Amino acid sequence: MLALQAGGEPVYEALRYDRRRVLEGQGWRLLSAHAVHLGWAHCLMNAGGLALCAALGAGHRGARAWAAAITALAVGVGALLMVASPATPDYAGLSGVLYGLFIWVLAPRAWRGDRWAWIGLLAVVARLGWQLVQGPAGMHSAWMGGEVMVEAHLYGALCAVALCLGQETWPRRRRA
Secondary structure (H helix, E strand, O other): OHHHHHOHHHHHHHHOEEHHHHHOOOOOHHHHHHHOOOOHHHHHHHHHHHHHHHHHHOOOOOHHHHHHHHHHHHHHHHHHHHHHOOOOOEEOOOHHHHHHHHHHHHHHHHHOOOHHHHHHHHHHHHHHHHHHHHOOOHHHHHHHOOOOOHHHHHHHHHHHHHHHHHHHHHHHHHHO
């Protein structure tokens, strides 16, 4: 993400979610949009969130699981932007995927009775609920250089719930 941010406007324009261009066949933007950001503040905030999420999930899942989850969440958020938010012409940033990753990391541990995971999971859900009711804080939009897309946060959370449920039931289906 940092290297792409250093690429500036040309990289941003080539990789951001652009509904019109996706409909014209540039499907990679459903995935690449999550790796580019509105500016350095936005990029560093998302990089910090990813580092925190990785620290919370350290030792619980391997690199392949992380790569698969990030890819699934990115494609899921992008697809939901296309289907559920047709009025959204563009999007960039990792925050939708991050909301999903926090749930993906915390939910299985919470279901196993980890009290701290429950607290973290409740904090993520409460923040998302607050954003959906109150809207994004104006200071965040000004600081990031663009509008906060709360819907992307919701889509990431919904995709993570589906991912967690799928991962819980998949081993049982394979044994049957």
